[in-house]
Amino acid sequence: MSRDKSMKARAKSEFEAWAGTYDRSLLNRFLFQPSYRMFLEELLAWRGADSEPFDLLDIGCGTGTFNAMLAGSSLPARVVGLDYAEAMCHVAADKARQAGVADRLHYVNADSQHLPFADASFDVVTCSNSFHHYPHQQQVVHEMRRVLRPGGRLMLIDGFRDNIIGWVAFDVIIGHVEKEVFHAPWSKIHEYFTNAGFKNIRRRKFSFWMPGLLTVGVA
Numbered sequence: 322m323s324r325d326k327s328m329k330a331r332a333k334s335e336f337e338a339w340a341g342t343y344d345r346s347l348l349n350r351f352l353f354q355p356s357y358r359m360f361l362e363e364l365l366a367w368r369g370a371d372s373e374p375f376d377l378l379d380i381g382c383g384t385g386t387f388n389a390m391l392a393g394s395s396l397p398a399r400v401v402g403l404d405y406a407e408a409m410c411h412v413a414a415d416k417a418r419q420a421g422v423a424d425r426l427h428y429v430n431a432d433s434q435h436l437p438f439a440d441a442s443f444d445v446v447t448c449s450n451s452f453h454h455y456p457h458q459q460q461v462v463h464e465m466r467r468v469l470r471p472g473g474r475l476m477l478i479d480g481f482r483d484n485i486i487g488w489v490a491f492d493v494i495i496g497h498v499e500k501e502v503f504h505a506p507w508s509k510i511h512e513y514f515t516n517a518g519f520k521n522i523r524r525r526k527f528s529f530w531m532p533g534l535l536t537v538g539v540a
């Protein structure tokens with residue numbers, strides 16, 4: 322099997338199986354929840370509570386916790402969540418119904434490498450803790466850029482592996498557990514964003530023991 326197919330097949334089977342218990346995992350508390358808070362903080366600082374409605378695409382959305390938080394916040398976001406694992410989309414859609422926000426959230430089962438949307442469809446693209454599963458990361462960043470409107474933002478979060486703690490957490494431990502994954506260093510992520518035409522690229526590191534890296538670029 323090619324690297325492309327085997328990486329995707331592995332990710333799909335891992336997350337189809339994990340969907341039912343994902344929200345109760347320790348990683349959820351120490352890595353995923355802080356990521357959702359980073360996105361909300363960035364969005365509030367950028368769009369403010371009184372802004373015009375905007376369209377957000379969350380790629381590799383998992384169980385949709387961030388999307389449900391966003392739909393329940395004061396931010397007027399219309400949200401589409403996309404995930405390669407069908408079971409994740411089902412859990413996310415159930416969560417939205419239970420939270421009473423299903424009218425503002427839609428879920429699509431698809432691959433980040435081939436986004437099923439027209440050019441310039443969204444104002445924001447978010448992607449957290451999913452990018453290391455993508456065999457063709459540069460191609461995905463080009464796809465993210467393609468679906469963004471001019472002036473829109475890409476907010477990408479993944480494990481920060483440029484210090485010793487991050488290297489042990491992501492390259493050694495998570496790499497051992499998940500096998501075929503690649504946590505790109507900041508230099509590589511910066512290169513992906515630049516090649517795809519993003520401007521004003523900046524980064525924020527957060528959390529000490531499970532450090533995350535948020536990269537933001539303007540389309």
Ligand SMILES: C[S@@+](CC[C@H](N)C(=O)[O-])C[C@H]1O[C@@H](n2cnc3c(N)ncnc32)[C@H](O)[C@@H]1O
Binds near residue numbers: 384431451
């Ligand atoms: C660790 S979870 C992160 C979920 C969520 N964004 C979060 O931060 O909690 C990674 C997610 O990426 C999804 N994923 C992996 N490869 C993908 C691909 N090629 N296209 C879309 N989603 C993918 C998985 O199915 C899984 O739901």
